[in-house]
Amino acid sequence: MGYLYGLSSAAPLKSAAFTPNKPMSLQENFLKLEAHLKDLVVGQESLLNRMLVALLCDGHLLVEGAPGLAKTRAIKVLSHSVEGDFHRLQFTPDLLPADLTGTEIYRPQDGSFVFREGPLFHNLVLADEVNRAPAKVQSALLEAMGERQITVGSVTYRLPELYMVMATQNPIEQEGTYPLPEAQLDRFLMHVLVDYPDAEGERKILELNRNEAKRSVGDEALFQPLDVLSQKEVMEARQEVLDLHLADALQEYLVQIVIATREAHRYGEDLAGQLQYGASPRATIALDRCARAHAWLAGRDFVTPVDIQSIAHDVLRHRVLLSYEAEAAGRTPDQIVDTLLARVGVP
Numbered sequence: 001m002g003y004l005y006g007l008s009s010a011a012p013l014k015s016a017a018f019t020p021n022k023p024m025s026l027q028e029n030f031l032k033l034e035a036h037l038k039d040l041v042v043g044q045e046s047l048l049n050r051m052l053v054a055l056l057c058d059g060h061l062l063v064e065g066a067p068g069l070a071k072t073r074a075i076k077v078l079s080h081s082v083e084g085d086f087h088r089l090q091f092t093p094d095l096l097p098a099d100l101t102g103t104e105i106y107r108p109q110d111g112s113f114v115f116r117e118g119p120l121f122h123n124l125v126l127a128d129e130v131n132r133a134p135a136k137v138q139s140a141l142l143e144a145m146g147e148r149q150i151t152v153g154s155v156t157y158r159l160p161e162l163y164m165v166m167a168t169q170n171p172i173e174q175e176g177t178y179p180l181p182e183a184q185l186d187r188f189l190m191h192v193l194v195d196y197p198d199a200e201g202e203r204k205i206l207e208l209n210r211n212e213a214k215r216s217v218g219d220e221a222l223f224q225p226l227d228v229l230s231q232k233e234v235m236e237a238r239q240e241v242l243d244l245h246l247a248d249a250l251q252e253y254l255v256q257i258v259i260a261t262r263e264a265h266r267y268g269e270d271l272a273g274q275l276q277y278g279a280s281p282r283a284t285i286a287l288d289r290c291a292r293a294h295a296w297l298a299g300r301d302f303v304t305p306v307d308i309q310s311i312a313h314d315v316l317r318h319r320v321l322l323s324y325e326a327e328a329a330g331r332t333p334d335q336i337v338d339t340l341l342a343r344v345g346v347p
Contacts, residue, residue: 026237030056030297033081033229040077041070042204043197049297050192050314051078051166055234056241056293059189059286060145060165062130062180062318066172069194075126075166083230084123084162091133097140101150115152120144123162123231130167131177138184141165145187162231182277182321189286190311191318237296244292245302249347254291254308258284260340261320267343274326274336279319287315305346313337 030052037048047063051074054061063071072088079086089100102118119125120141127141144150148159167188169180185191197205262278264271291307298307317333326336 026233026240027296027299029227029229029233030237031299034297036081037074037077041074042208043201044070044074044194047071047074047192047194049294050190051075052297053290053293053311054166054189055082055164056238056296057189057286057289058164058238059289060187061167062185062188062191063166063168063194064171064191065168065194066196067170069196071166071168071194072126072128075124079124081228082124082162082234083228084160086124086126087119087122088126088128089119090128091130091137093132093134095133095137097137098152100137100140100144101152104152115155115157117157118150120150121157121159123160123164125163125165127165127167129170131169131180134178135181138178138180141167142184142187145184162234185318186280186282188318190290190314192314193317241289241292241296244296246288246292247303247347250303250305250308251288253305253344253347254287255284256344257308257312257340258287258316260344261316261336264336264340267340271336271339273323274331275320276323277321279316283315283319287312290315309341312341 034048034052037051038045041048047070051061055078065071076086076088098118100118100120102116102121104113105116106113130138130141133141140150144159145165148163150157150159169177196202258279258281260267260278261275261283264275264278265273287308290311291303294311295301295303295307313334316337320333320336322331322333322336
């Protein structure tokens with residue numbers, strides 16, 4: 001029941017998150033968008049921030065959390081705030097690749113075949129419980145995420161320029177699931193863990209849900225902000241993020257963090273043999289872009305070590321593979337990343 005996650009009782013049907021009469025910079029527009037998202041989704045500030053980071057970095061998001069933590073609601077609210085279309089896919093064991101990519105339809109009137117696009121051709125795609133689909137479906141999703149294209153038969157179709165997949169997986173029920181292959185995990189820009197709200201957040205959710213029930217307002221009216229970010233604005237914002245200043249010393253610090261996952265033994269005997277595989281060069285690129293986007297969303301025009309450290313867990317936790325010894329000892333990728341961040345020298 002992710003849809004029960006908070007609706008602001010004080011917020012009007014059309015959020016005041018945007019001020020259309022006053023010209024604003026792209027950075028201000030995104031900050032207003034983040035405030036709008038927080039008005040409609042309570043207790044998941046980190047998830048909302050990472051969604052915007054992924055949007056700014058032209059990447060995909062893997063979100064893991066128990067049911068009812070507003071994962072679906074968050075991407076729906078974002079889809080109403082950005083120009084483009086949205087589609088939700090419920091992954092099941094009997095799903096076929098054609099259910100994602102589309103298929104060729106036979107036209108008996110002229111004996112021809114016409115390709116009908118599948119749900120992956122939308123701008124924002126929610127792949128719900130992605131680990132419930134078999135490998136042949138995962139391969140179709142992998143091509144879409146990695147190559148931004150879909151191949152049906154001998155024909156390749158390009159996907160929209162603005163394209164983001166947000167996949168969710170449930171950590172509780174593992175029966176009937178298929179572990180995502182490492183190659184596909186590496187295609188996700190970040191792996192975000194969503195946790196339960198605290199007591200204050202829980203009380204606020206109860207109050208806001210009662211107000212929603214009293215108002216009986218549909219998603220379309222409630223989610224829609226006064227202004228919607230155009231795709232052109234998103235592309236321009238991405239360019240601003242790429243142009244953000246990153247000092248040479250911080251770039252070296254970023255590189256050393258990723259290399260440390262491959263040579264963990266250099267940072268302490270307790271780390272020897274803990275990692276079977278470290279992060280790939282994709283992690284270096286992702287950490288660089290995400291740190292820039294994190295700083296940009298914070299209203300700054302330069303990257304700090306805090307930006308790199310804040311985003312490092314989400315970028316690295318799905319890209320490091322623990323050894324059997326580490327798993328047997330109960331260690332987690334986050335614990336390894338914590339240790340490396342504490343031991344890699346900060347410039």
